[in-house]
Amino acid sequence: MTIALADPSLLRDQCLIDGLWTGVPTIPVTDPATGATIASIPDLGVSETHAAIAAADAALPAWRAKTAAERARILRRWFDLLIAHQDDLAMILTREQGKALAEAKGEIAYAASFVEWFAEEAKRVYGEIIPSHRADSRIVVIKQPVGVVAAITPWNFPAAMITRKAAPALAAGCTMVLKPATQTPLTALALAALAERAGVPAGVFNVVTGSSRIIGGELTANPLVSKLSFTGSTEVGRTLMAQCAPTMKKLSMELGGNAPFIVFADADLDAAVEGAMASKYRNSGQTCVCVNRIFVQRDIAPAFEQKLADAVAKLKVGPGTEAGVTQGPLIDDKAMEKVEEHVADALAKGARLVSGGRRHPLGHSFYEPTIVAGCTPDMALASEETFGPLAALFTFDTEEEVIAMANDSEVGLAGYFYTRDLARAWRVGEALEVGMVGINTGLISTEVAPFGGIKQSGMGREGSRHGIEDYVEIKYMCMAGI
Numbered sequence: 001m002t003i004a005l006a007d008p009s010l011l012r013d014q015c016l017i018d019g020l021w022t023g024v025p026t027i028p029v030t031d032p033a034t035g036a037t038i039a040s041i042p043d044l045g046v047s048e049t050h051a052a053i054a055a056a057d058a059a060l061p062a063w064r065a066k067t068a069a070e071r072a073r074i075l076r077r078w079f080d081l082l083i084a085h086q087d088d089l090a091m092i093l094t095r096e097q098g099k100a101l102a103e104a105k106g107e108i109a110y111a112a113s114f115v116e117w118f119a120e121e122a123k124r125v126y127g128e129i130i131p132s133h134r135a136d137s138r139i140v141v142i143k144q145p146v147g148v149v150a151a152i153t154p155w156n157f158p159a160a161m162i163t164r165k166a167a168p169a170l171a172a173g174c175t176m177v178l179k180p181a182t183q184t185p186l187t188a189l190a191l192a193a194l195a196e197r198a199g200v201p202a203g204v205f206n207v208v209t210g211s212s213r214i215i216g217g218e219l220t221a222n223p224l225v226s227k228l229s230f231t232g233s234t235e236v237g238r239t240l241m242a243q244c245a246p247t248m249k250k251l252s253m254e255l256g257g258n259a260p261f262i263v264f265a266d267a268d269l270d271a272a273v274e275g276a277m278a279s280k281y282r283n284s285g286q287t288c289v290c291v292n293r294i295f296v297q298r299d300i301a302p303a304f305e306q307k308l309a310d311a312v313a314k315l316k317v318g319p320g321t322e323a324g325v326t327q328g329p330l331i332d333d334k335a336m337e338k339v340e341e342h343v344a345d346a347l348a349k350g351a352r353l354v355s356g357g358r359r360h361p362l363g364h365s366f367y368e369p370t371i372v373a374g375c376t377p378d379m380a381l382a383s384e385e386t387f388g389p390l391a392a393l394f395t396f397d398t399e400e401e402v403i404a405m406a407n408d409s410e411v412g413l414a415g416y417f418y419t420r421d422l423a424r425a426w427r428v429g430e431a432l433e434v435g436m437v438g439i440n441t442g443l444i445s446t447e448v449a450p451f452g453g454i455k456q457s458g459m460g461r462e463g464s465r466h467g468i469e470d471y472v473e474i475k476y477m478c479m480a481g482i
C-alpha cells in the first residue's frame, strides 16, 4: 500500500466482522488525483454480510446492557483516538476521496465531534412518568435501543457520514453493520481500527466492503436488522426504502439536495460572496448542502457576478496533498461528465459563461471552478443536483417570485439567503421548503444542530439532541394494582 503514515497500521485492507479482520483484498481503491491504485479491499458478499449481521445480533445483549456511562467512556476514548490520529486519517481520506488536505483534517475533526457529542448524549436518553388515568396505576415511559442497525454511507465525506450514524447508534446501545462507499473504504476501515482500540467490543461495529447491490440486498432483507440508516442519493434511497418494506425496518434517510442561495439587494454583498464561495466550492462542490442555484436580486446582479468571478479566480486546483490547493479532483469521470452536461445544457438554453466551463489541464477528473449567468428554471442545473464546482446565477425582482423559484424542487435539504432586513429574515426563513436554513451564512453544518431535509431529501435528523432519537424505541409500561 502506498500511503505514508505515522501509524501504518491504520491502513487496513481487510474488513472487520465480529472482531476479526477478514477478506482477501481484490477491489482496487484509486486516488482520483492520479488514477493510481493506492490499496485494495475485499469483495465480500451475502454470506459475509449475513455473518456480520449475526455478529451484531449476538453482541447486542451485552452492549445494550452496559450502562450509558460505560458506553460513553468507550466512545470518548474513540474520540480521543480520532483526534490523536487526525493527520493520518486526513491523509488516507484525501488520497482516496481527493479533497484538499486542510478540508480533510477539518472533516476528521467534524467526524470526531459526533463521537464526542453522542458520548455525552448517551447519558441523557431520558424516560418519563405520566400522571396516570387510574388511581391504582402508574404510567412509565422508557427508551430502549432499536437493535441491529445497517448503515450505508457515501464517498463525499468518508469519515463524518459514518460517525454521524455510528456514534448515536452505539451511544443508544445499538450495534452496527456498515457498508461504506466503494470509492472510499479506507477511511471507514481506519475508523473501525480505532474503534477497536478504544474498546468497542467484537461484533458491536462491523464493516463490510464489496458489491453495494449484493451487500445492500442482505442488509435490507435480513430480519435481524431493525433499522437502515442511509446517506446518499435520493434515487438509491428510494430503492433501499422499497427493499426494507417487507421487514418494516426503521429508516433514517439523508438524501440529495438542490440548495437555493438568495441574495437580496439590501445584503452585505461581500459577505454574500464569501458565503456563496464557502458553500458552493467546498469539497469541489461535492456536498449535499452545496449551493446549487444562486438567485441575485436584479439591481445588484452585475456587482455580485463580478465579485464572485474575482473570488473564483483565486481558487487553486490540484491534488489535495499539494500545499495551497483548495479544489481537488471530482470523485470520478462520471461526476465530471455530469458537470459538463449541466454547463452545456445551460449554454444551449441561453446562459452565459463567466468563469471556467471546461476540464482542467491537469487531466484526470479535475474540473475548472465555473460560473454561468443568465440561468433559467428550464435548465437541467435548476432541477438536478450538479454535485460539482458549478455556480449557476439566476436573477429575480420580488421576494414572492424568488421564494416560488427556490421552492420549485422535489427536494428540500438546505437553503441560504442574505439580507439585513429582520422582518424579511423571518418571512423567508419560514417560507423556504427545506430542513436547514443559513441566514447570512453559507456554512451551517455542526454536530450540535439537527441535520436533515424534507420532501425527497429524506427523513430523520443527525446530530443534535434529536440525533439519538432515531436509534431508540419508546416503550410505555402501565403498572396496575397499586
Ligand SMILES: NC(=O)c1ccc[n+]([C@@H]2O[C@H](COP(=O)([O-])OP(=O)(O)OC[C@H]3O[C@@H](n4cnc5c(N)ncnc54)[C@H](O)[C@@H]3O)[C@@H](O)[C@H]2O)c1
Pocket: 152, 153, 154, 155, 156, 157, 161, 179, 180, 181, 182, 212, 213, 215, 216, 217, 231, 232, 233, 234, 236, 237, 239, 240, 253, 254, 255, 256, 257, 287, 288, 289, 385, 387, 413, 457, 458
Ligand atoms: N443528506 C445528506 O446528509 C447527504 C450527505 C452526503 C451525500 N448525500 C447525497 O449523496 C449523493 C452522493 O453520494 P453517492 O454518489 O455516494 O450516492 P449514492 O447514492 O450513489 O451511494 C451512496 C451509498 O449507497 C451505496 N449504493 C449505491 N447503490 C446501492 C444499492 N443499489 N444498494 C445498496 N447500496 C447502494 C453506494 O455504494 C454508497 O455506499 C448526493 O445525492 C448527495 O446529495 C446526502
Ligand SMILES: O=C[C@H](O)CS(=O)(=O)O
Pocket: 156, 157, 160, 286, 287, 288, 289, 445
Ligand atoms: O454532503 C453533505 C454532508 O452532510 C456534509 S456536511 O455535513 O455539510 O459537512
